[in-house]
Amino acid sequence: MEIMTNDNWLLTVGTFLPLVGVLVMLFIPKAEEQLLKTVAVITAGATLAVGILTLFRFDYGQAEKLQFFVDVTWIEVIRSNYTIGLDGISLPLYFLSMVVTFLVIIYTWDNMPDAGNPKSFLILMLVLQVGMAGTFVAQDLILFFVFFEVVLLPMYFMIGVWGGEHRQYASLKFFLYTMFGSAFMLVAFLALFFQTGAESFSFMHLVSAGGLISNEVQVWIFAGMFLGFAVKVPMFPFHTWLPDAHTQAPTQGSVILAAILLKLGTYGFVRIAIPMLPEGARAWAPVIAILAVIGIIYGALGCLAQTDMKRLIAFSSVAHMGFVMLGISTLTTLGINAALFGMVAHGLITGMLFFVAGSVKHRYHTLEISRLSGMLKQMPRMGWILGFAAMASLGLPGLAGFWGEFPAILAAYSPGFGLNVTLFRTLMVIAAVGTVLAAAYLLWLYQRTAFGEPSPEFSGQTPHPVGAGVNADHHADHHDEIRDVTPIEWIAWTPFLVAIVVFGVYPQLMFGVMDPAVSELVARLGESLNP
Amino acid sequence: MELLVFVAASAMVLGGALGVILMRNPVHSALGLVLTLFGVAVHFVALEAHFLAAVQVIVYAGAIVVLFLFVIMLLGVDSAEDLKVDGLTIQRPLAAIIGIGTVAIVSVAVLRTRSTIAAGPALEASGDSNIRLLSRNLFSDQVLAFEITSVLLIVAVAGTVLLTRKQSGPTGARKGS
Amino acid sequence: MIFAGSQSVIAQINQWVAPTIDWHALAPELVLIVGINLVLFIDLSLGAAKKWAMATLTGLVFLAAFIPVVTLAVIGDASREMFDGRYVVDGYSLILKAIFLLAAYVLVLMSQNELEEGGYYQGEFYVLMMCSVLGMVMMTSARDLIAIFVALELLSIPAYMMAAWRKRDSRSNEAGVKYYLLGVFASAVLLYGMSFLYGTTGSTKLTDIGASLVDGDLLGLQVLAVVFVLGGLAFKISAVPFHSWAPDTYEGAPTPVTAFLSVASKAAGFVALMSIVMLALAPANSVVRPMLWVLAALTMTVGNVMALRQTNIVRMLAYSSVSQGGFILMPLVVIGTGNAGDSVLRAVIVYLLIYAFMNLGAFSIVIAVARRTRSGEITSFGGLFGYAPGLAVLMTIFMASLAGIPPLGGWIAKFNVFKTVLDAGDTAAYVLALIGAVNTVIAAAYYMRVLRQVWMAPAPDGDVSPIKVPSSIQAALAITAVGTVLLGVLPGLVLRFGDITDLTGALAR
Secondary structure, three states, X not given: OOEOOOOOOHHHHHHHHHHHHHHHHHOOOOOOHHHHHHHHHXXXXXXXXXXXXXXXXXXXXXXXXXXXXXXXXEEOOOOEEEEEEEOOOHHHHHHHHHHHHHHHHHHHOOOOOOOOOHHHHHHHXXXXXXXXXXXXXXXXXXXXXXXXXXXXHHHHHHHHHHOOOOHHHHHHHHHHHHHHHHHHHHHHHHHHHHHOOOOOOEHHHHHHHHOOOOHHHHHHHXXXXXXXXXXXXXXXXXXXXXXXXXXXXXXXHHHHHHHHHHHHHHHHHHHHHHHHOHHHHHHHHHHHHHHHHHHHHHHHHHHHHOOEHHHHHHHHHHHHHHXXXXXXXXXXXXXXXXXXXXXXXXXXXXXXXXXXXXXXXXHHOOOEHHHOOOHHHHOHHHHHHHHHHHHHHOOOOOOHHHHHHHHHHHHOOOOOOOOOHHHHHHHHHHHHHHHHHHHXXXXXXXXXXXXXXXXXXXXXXXXXXXXXXXXXXOOOOOOOOOEOOOHHHHHHHHHHHHHHHHHHHOOHHHHHHHHHHHHHHHHHHHHHHOO | OHHHHHHHHHHHXXXXXXXXXXXXXXXXXXXXXXXXXXXXXXXXXXXXXXXXXXXXXXXXXXXXXXXXXXXXXXXXXXXXXXXXXXXXXXXXXXXXXXXXHHHHHHHHHHHHXXXXXXXXXXXXXXXXXXXXXXXXXXXXOOHHHHHHHHHHHHHHHHHHHHHHOOOOOOOOOOOOO | OOOOOHHHHHHHOOOOOOOOOOHHHHHHHHHHHHHHHHHHHHHHXXXXXXXXXXXXXXXXXXXXXXXXXXXHHHOOOOOEEEOOOOEEEOHHHHHHHHHHHHHHHXXXXXXXXHHHHHXXXXXXXXXXXXXXXXXXXXXXXXXXXXXXXXXXXXXHHHHHHHHOOOOOOHHHHHHHHHHHHHHXXXXXXXXXHHHHHHHHHOOOEHHHHHHHOOOOOOOHHHHHHHHXXXXXXXXXXXXXXXXXXXXXXXXXXXXXXXHHHHHHHHHHHHHHHHHHHHHHOHXXXXXXXXXXXXXXXXXXXXXXXXXXXXXXXXXXXXXXHHHHHHHHHHHHHOOOOOOHHHHHHHHHHHHHHHHHHHHHHHHHHHHHHHHHHOOOEHHHHOOHHHHOHHHHHHHHHHHHHHHOOOOOHHHHHHHHHHHHHHHHOOHHHHHHHHHHHHHHHHHHHHHHHHHHHHHHOOOOOOOOOOXXXXXXXXXXXXXXXXXXXXXXXXXXXXXXXXXXXXXXXXXXX
């Protein structure tokens, strides 16, 4: 893996800039809510600006190389360095995390969860951003692990303090599942470290040395990492924390969880587990593929059974992450490209869906699908946005979701490195059925919530003209204001909507960035597996 | 002869120890302790450690056990604890099993080791070699540990006074009430 | 007639040489001894209104004892030996002395208000505390069974009394008596084992014992000696199944004393264990390793499972400290495999240091909150975030650190342990690491339960007036919090200690 050390301050600043905002906010009294929000928005905006600068400085002609590379001694005794860098695989996710955090903080301006205390809420969100961005730039296992874990506590509190009715249960479940996975992952990391001669934790070293470990040991180490990453994704048998966490989390938490946190797991597979343990990956690929397809079908069926809109979207996440994992398990350039694209697309689309769900909840104070109807009549713009996101989610060609799913299914037709073709083709067919089910549950959801007459419970209330009341009043007990999309919501959502269309119409924009890096990854796999 | 002394002294030690734990009357227990300590002193004599034997009798049997007796008599002999009350019924059988098991293991270990340890040279019986040996050891290699035990005495005095002194000033059960 | 080593002793009779004493090396101990006497006598002449000065004075003594530790580290030889290698001041012992003195200083800060307001005997309390710390400081340098035993008693006996300090509270009495009886019993077992070691090897010096034991050809008595010595020390570090005293004692004793027992006293037990296992019992690995393996696995698991069921915060911390002890035992299991010597020491010492910071911090919060709520229940922490956000955030830091979440200190401690264990690379080590991994998750559950109360539950009695934290406890919190965070972010600061923890080097002599 070649490196480029141009502009090597960019990533460090981009990753840790939110902490400056946190520091400033710590000294602002709790009561100054507007000031706190302003500082948070400015911080996130500045971080995003650094991210945009990173986009411009990135050399797309050499996207397979690690750019902005930094390698500084950190913990010398355990041979772990502060090693960071960015290539075509991590750039989209790194940038996505900045965009999502910025937009979510803007959304918070008007839609603070009921528990109040924006100071802590925004501080946690900024800390979360540090962890997420750091995970995507880390090029050292220990550094990666630290960032990977840093997101845990803020998310735990975000769900547990600002969440719904069963927030305590959901937050603890989320925490323990993730902790369980990462404990085994850490053991696997250490085993990998010692098996490769205890020289370094840097990705570059481990990628070149990992393939030399004997097959059997690779399979075992892969198993440990699999546990850690699969819980985070989440893959089928480990997914049960997700619906609870998503349902109970505040809107902002759900969006970040769906858009970024789930990607930490899949990113771990692509960046760490597969390139470092090629034989382990080949041995585990069928298992991953089978679990992924089970996840697709199970998630879809789960969606059909849900009565709560947010829970339905959560289960759809399980299904979509199934497609991502199916793409990864094929170990082909096409499959992994599709998976990476799917990660970003799912982040945008499901993030959008959770935003809408949050706003619906904010207005109706319920997400019971049976109680919602006629959204198109009552607040047409919101209804159309929901429809748009649902279409994107079910994989309509021309929108971003399509490019995550279709190539993944296609890749399963001819998996790489002597994987069992019959198995993968069977799985391909089942996964295709999954897309049909996806269409079914999303359209059904849309039909039930958007069409028809507004339910008598909420009818008789005219939609409020847009822009009349920027400052949303919290009328918890009576629904006298069912307003359409507010300006703040437009600001927060437009980038998502635009991105979904742009990437849907011109997917090459992202494939072009990722493909060189993915091709090199698969080529290196080939060197290990087909010598 | 040596064997005879050994058996007799050991019988004293064990008999006394059993007496300490089996006697109902604390005074009798204390007297059992005296027997044990005397037995140990006999062992010391048999090993030609005359100084230690003397110290054993004077300090332990003489001073400490006498103090025990004083305390027991001052507190009143009748306040014997009712041993019939027992929280966990499994404890006693378990204790018996562990005790017997430990004795068995130690015996086996000793019996299997006995033949392989070479007997050490006898001490020079003449004069005060015992005392010299001890004192040289105490005041060269072990001098720090020896001196530090004086701090232990401060601790013992300070602690005893405190724990037995009548409470003055306000106290309260503050924590965890 | 088991007296094999007497030959050399007899030979010394006629060539008496006064032992050379390196006063500089003994300076930390001497400062403490002077301090003990000073406090004892000044306390006699002070009126009740001025007793608070005793805490300040004690704190100053600990800081003063710190000075020679620093000068010893900076000036002169890497290793100073006295009494024929029976008392050694080297990098290993200096770091541990520093840890003990630092912990003791924080403990003084924590005890101050509790004692003042409770009307307890302040002067005497600090005298006993200093005596106990003196024992710990000695323990770090002791390389002889007798010195180790004296140090162990010196640190334990004051602790028995401190546990029973609240004389009118029957639970405090129970705590003291339970601790005393089981502690004395453990000492007897330990001493019994030591006597076997001496009897079969003819020496009380650790390195001599290590040289006399023959690997693979241990006598039955020697095996027994190892078992007894480890068993006796297991009591001190409250390892399962020798832990039964810990929860009752911890709950009954005054909270600062509980902190003292669970941090300083326990750490001293580990120091004794380390010295004995590494120097004297190294050739007996075939006995030591399986025994420690079982102890470590049991201690972690049982401690955790019991902690899950507690509703009282101090009891929970007690069981949590039992389980943390299991983690500290883990690296000792791989002693003697490859070049694990240095990394074992490093893992244990770093863990002890970080554990001292985070556990003392957690106890400081408990003390601060209990001043207001007067309750030891975990539910009494409800709503803390609402009315005392500072304390809540600090509690979060300490709990998360205890759970081992990066980037806090506890993480680096656990990471080191896992790394050391996996370095051994055999199946037993991997199984132990997996047991440890599962246990970190169980532990996270009960630490998070506390945080759940702190952040998510309402205040139990609706009282949301702010908590006044005395300045001494504020200082304690500041020290522990900075330590916990700093060591997590920049672990290089302490991991460097590993370079000078040259204990195994002593074996070569």
